[in-house]
Amino acid sequence: MDKRTELIITEINKLLQIGNGLVQYGKSNGSDTADEKVQELTKWTNLSGELIFKLYPNKSSQYNSHFQHYRAKMEMTRLHSNNYQPLLELMGVLEAIKYELESGLINKLKTLIQADIFSDFLEMGEHLLKEGYKDASAVIIGSVLEDTLRKIAQENNIEILNDKGKFLTMDPLNIAIEKIGIYNQLVKKQITSWADLRNNAAHGRFSEYDDKQVAMMLQFVQTFSADYLK
Structure with a gap:
């Protein structure tokens, strides 16, 4: 579990305690x-809603929808023995989010979304290659490979930025990932080859490769992304 997730869970625990x-x-x-309880409840509701929206920016997400539904049922100035149930329901939303964070479900969902995006770009690269645009295809496929390496690095706590705060290129990412045993030297050499292409x-050196090599690169990236982007 990364530090950001730990901080979010800590914040949720604080909200649940309150x-x-x-x-x-x-x-x-x-x-x-009491006036101070109205103020505390208002603050709690706003902080909880803001946290949920940051985690799930899509306003139509189930958690945002549930939160807004239960929030509408709550009378902020009337928290008493006959009207505290909506607060329990709001806390249930936070508990569900906490469970997703602790079990890694949020990160898994983001990975699946990322995989879908990569698939779309690979389809674009394949289409361009079939239409005779091998150079544009090679750039797109290579970008997917680089993004895949970056994602693998993040999942394994490997630094993806250099000292100047810019993204590392494929070569240092490839070296770092192979070094911790995510894949072997053969895969590393293949990635180096496709990075060169x-x-x-x-950089406009279009005569250095041909359509068949781009097709092989596409096949490699499709398989590599499916195998290692989990």
């Missing part, structure tokens, strides 16, 4: 809600 305190207050309160395409 929420539990508010629930206990609501259960025992038989009259109007992509660089030739990107």
Whole structure:
């Protein structure tokens, strides 16, 4: 689990702790809600909503939808023994998100989305190659390979930026990934070869490779992405 995820879980735990305190207050309160509790509940609701939206920017996501639904049921100035259930429901949303974070489901979902994006670009590269645009195809396929290496590095806590804060190129990423045993030297050599082809395409050295090599590169990247982007 990376540090960012740990920080988010810590924040959720804090919100759940505050929420539990508010629930206990609501259960025992038989009259109007104290001003400080109204303020605390308002703050808690806003912080929880903001956290959920940051994790799930799509407003139509189930967690955003559920949160807004339960939030609408809550009367902010009337937290008492007959009206604390919506708060429990809101806390249930946070508990579900916490579970996803702890089990890695959010990261797995993002990986699946990333894989779909890569697949779309590879299809584009394949189409360009079939239409006779081998150079544009090589650049796109090479970019997918580079992004795949970057994703693998991130999943294995390998630095992806250099000292100047810029993304590392394929060669240092390839070396670092092979060094920790994610794949063997044969795969490393293949990646080096395809990185050279992509660089030739990107720098206008179009006579250094042909259509067949680009087709082989496409096949390699398709297999490599499927095998290592998990």
